[in-house]
Each structure stands twice: as C-alpha cells, then as structure tokens.
Amino acid sequence: PMFGQFGGQYVPEALHKCLSELEHAFDDAVEDPAFWDELKSLYTYIGRPSSLHEAARLTEYAGGAKIWLKREDLNHTGSHKINNAIAQVLLAKRLGKTKIIAETGAGQHGVATATACAKFGLECKIFMGAEDVRRQALNVFRIRILGAEVVAVENGTKTLRDATSEAFRYWVSNLDSTHYIVGSAIGPHPYPTLVRTFQSTIGNEAKEQFKQLNDGKLPDAVVACVGGGSNSTGMFSPFEHDLSVKMVGVEAGGSGIDSDHHSATLTVGRVGVFHGVKTFVLQDDDGQVHDTHSVSAGLDYPGVGPELAAWKESGRASFVAATDAQALLGFKLLSQLEGIIPALESSHAVYGGVELAKTMSKDQNIIINVSGRGDKDVQTVAEVLPKF
Numbered sequence: 391p392m393f394g395q396f397g398g399q400y401v402p403e404a405l406h407k408c409l410s411e412l413e414h415a416f417d418d419a420v421e422d423p424a425f426w427d428e429l430k431s432l433y434t435y436i437g438r439p440s441s442l443h444e445a446a447r448l449t450e451y452a453g454g455a456k457i458w459l460k461r462e463d464l465n466h467t468g469s470h471k472i473n474n475a476i477a478q479v480l481l482a483k484r485l486g487k488t489k490i491i492a493e494t495g496a497g498q499h500g501v502a503t504a505t506a507c508a509k510f511g512l513e514c515k516i517f518m519g520a521e522d523v524r525r526q527a528l529n530v531f532r533i534r535i536l537g538a539e540v541v542a543v544e545n546g547t548k549t550l551r552d553a554t555s556e557a558f559r560y561w562v563s564n565l566d567s568t569h570y571i572v573g574s575a576i577g578p579h580p581y582p583t584l585v586r587t588f589q590s591t592i593g594n595e596a597k598e599q600f601k602q603l604n605d606g607k608l609p610d611a612v613v614a615c616v617g618g619g620s621n622s623t624g625m626f627s628p629f630e631h632d633l634s635v636k637m638v639g640v641e642a643g644g645s646g647i648d649s650d651h652h653s654a655t656l657t658v659g660r661v662g663v664f665h666g667v668k669t670f671v672l673q674d675d676d677g678q679v680h681d682t683h684s685v686s687a688g689l690d691y692p693g694v695g696p697e698l699a700a701w702k703e704s705g706r707a708s709f710v711a712a713t714d715a716q717a718l719l720g721f722k723l724l725s726q727l728e729g730i731i732p733a734l735e736s737s738h739a740v741y742g743g744v745e746l747a748k749t750m751s752k753d754q755n756i757i758i759n760v761s762g763r764g765d766k767d768v769q770t771v772a773e774v775l776p777k778f
C-alpha cells in the first residue's frame with residue numbers, strides 16, 4: 391500500500407481491524423461488476439458525465455495554449471466531492487455499517503456526504519472546525535437541512551486538521567456501526583487509493599471527451615488545485631502513463647510561501663507522518679505541524695496525499711503555489727471572462743492554468759479542473775474585495 395516511500399498505515403492498533411475490513415471490501419467492490427453498475431446508475435443522480443468545453447475568452451486572455459474546462463462544479467452539490475461520497479456510501483452498505491461520519495473544511499465534502507446519507511437513509515455526523523463553521527456558513531446550513539448533524543470542533547486551529555483528528559477519535563470508539571468517509575486522498579491505507587480510484591472518473595471522462603473533440607489527441611497538460619489531493623489525483627491518475635501530458639498541481643500560497651501563512655505542503659513541506667500516512671507535511675524542525683492558512687478553506691490543510699508526494703519525488707507531476715491574491719484573480723477571471731463563478735479552491739487552478747497556458751504555444755491544449763462552484767465563497771470575496 392505504498393506510493394514509493396509514501397503511504398502506509400501509521401495508526402493505533404485499534405484501527406487496524408476496520409482498515410483491513412475496509413481494504414477487503416474495497417478490493418471486492420472494485421472486482422465486482424455489480425458495484426460499478428450500481429455506482430454508474432447513480433452517476434445520473436450526480437449529473438455525470440460532467441462537461442468538458444473550451445474557455446475561449448480565458449484562452450484569448452492568456453494568449454497561449456487553448457484552455458479547456460472540466461466542469462466538476464456542475465455536479466450535484468457543487469463539487470467533485472460527491473463522486474467519492476456516493477461511492478463510499480455504497481461501500482459502507484457492503485460493510486453493513488448504518489452510521490456515517492466525515493470531516494469537512496470547505497463544507498463541500500460535508501454537504502456531499504450528508505446528501506449521500508439522505509439518499510441512502512444513513513445517519514450522518516459531520517466534524518467541522520469552528521472557524522470553518524463560521525466561514526462556510528452556507529454549507530453548514532445545507533448539511534443540517536439535509537438531515538445531518540454538524541459537530542463544531544473547538545480545539546486547535548479550529549480548521550480541517552482539527553476536524554479530521556476529532557473524526558478519527560470518534561471513529562475509534564464507534565467502529566462496528568460507523569464508516570468514516572474520508573473526503574480527500576489522505577489518511578491511512580486504503581483511503582488514498584480508494585478516494586483516488588473513485589475520483590478517477592474525472593480524468594477518465596476528461597480523457598475520452600478531449601480525444602473525441604480532438605481527433606484522438608491527448609491534452610498537453612492537466613491542471614488541478616491541491617488540498618488533500620482528491621480532485622488532482624482523480625484528474626491526473628488516468629493520464630499517469632501518458633508521459634506527454636504534464637500534470638500540474640496548484641497549492642495554496644496564502645500570503646506567500648516565504649510567509650508562515652500558507653498551505654503549500656508539496657512546495658515547501660518536508661517528508662513526515664500526518665493523519666496516519668507518510669507523505670509531505672508542513673512542519674518545523676522538531677516535527678511540530680504548522681498552522682496553515684488559505685483564503686480557501688478547502689486547501690487549508692498541512693498534509694497532502696501520498697500519491698502526489700510520490701509524483702513530486704519522481705518528477706511525474708509538478709507543483710506551484712498561487713497566493714490568496716492570485717487565486718482571487720483566478721476567481722475574477724473565470725467569473726468575468728467565462729461567466730463561471732468558481733470555488734476559491736478551484737480559483738487556484740484557474741490562476742495556475744492561465745500562467746501555464748501563457749508559456750505554451752497556440753497549438754497546445756490544457757485542461758483545468760473546475761473542482762467546485764463559488765456560491766459558498768461570494769461572502770468571503772465580498773469581504774476581501776469590496777470593489778470586486
């Protein structure tokens with residue numbers, strides 16, 4: 391269960407049994423056509439396939455490669471998170487679990503999980519940092535309206551890392567009845583593999599759609615924002631062995647990577663163990679995990695998925711950081727040039743994609759993954775950019 395030197399299961403003995411149960415259920419499901427048939431039948435509910443189309447005015451603005459958009463923002467609940475939540479609820483049913491917990495930061499994963507639980511009649515508890523409860527209030531209301539409970543986590547920085555720690559703590563004493571739907575490609579094995587597998591529908595669709603629209607050609611680059619690593623590994627994985635396709639991850643540069651106010655884990659972090667997995671972590675010399683910052687709650691996380699860490703180490707993928715200000719420019723560009731209001735998380739990928747396109751020639755193509763829509767963020771943007 392390793393990605394190069396990264397991955398593994400650095401968890402207390404108490405979690406080993408249920409993680410191996412989960413691994414077996416996952417392996418059985420992946421081999422079972424009935425599982426994929428049921429999941430595919432739910433793609434109609436999710437709104438898959440999501441569309442892939444050109445961004446003509448953004449392309450003109452960048453003045454280089456042609457820019458294409460993969461519209462995960464159009465999925466039911468407004469982001470890619472639903473792809474993983476629905477699939478893991480099907481796994482939970484195969485495991486005979488009747489209760490679901492999840493962590494959330496931006497709230498999108500919380501909403502997706504609450505939605506899947508409403509659809510399948512499962513009890514749902516969402517752990518969310520108190521700071522995120524404040525800054526993503528719209529999603530807190532949606533989670534409650536969908537019938538789930540929101541547990542506001544008051545300790546630590548009151549953001550995603552604390553919500554994740556609290557969710558794991560709760561899970562350890564409720565293993566028999568409860569499945570923990572981890573929202574990103576993080577955590578102990580099998581979660582990074584499991585989440586990437588379910589999110590790979592993004593890259594599989596994008597590859598087919600692009601080839602159909604371009605006489606069988608592949609794009610020259612695929613770009614996605616990086617929080618924990620689920621929409622990026624989902625978009626990148628199907629292209630992993632197509633070495634002509636660059637894979638570019640855009641992290642949260644916050645107030646700048648030379649400030650201590652960012653979440654650029656792969657850009658300036660170091661190898662370490664965090665939330666049960668060996669990966670890159672933002673930590674200081676004696677292993678204290680840094681507090682992180684990002685204008686986008688969904689990227690505000692000091693860890694990252696082990697598969698991305700391995701692709702960084704092997705050079706298969708490259709990573710850049712977009713600051714809060716650059717992400718807000720991305721937010722504005724997609725809104726005012728394409729009429730699409732993206733999530734602040736996705737806005738990092740927009741900025742990074744535009745910068746990359748500028749360095750490429752007009753006969754080249756890049757796909758930017760629009761991981762979510764920006765309804766949840768308009769209040770934040772209004773606060774920081776009153777003269778938007």
Ligand SMILES: Cc1ncc(COP(=O)(O)O)c(/C=N/[C@H](C(=O)O)[C@@H](O)C(C)C)c1O
Pocket residue numbers: 469470471493494495496497498499500550573574575615616617618619620621622687688689691733735736761762763
């Ligand atoms: C619209 C949108 N785009 C990207 C992300 C980053 O998560 P990854 O795709 O897993 O790197 C997120 C992450 N959101 C999570 C959430 O909604 O709870 C996040 O905060 C945690 C699950 C990691 C997101 O909402």
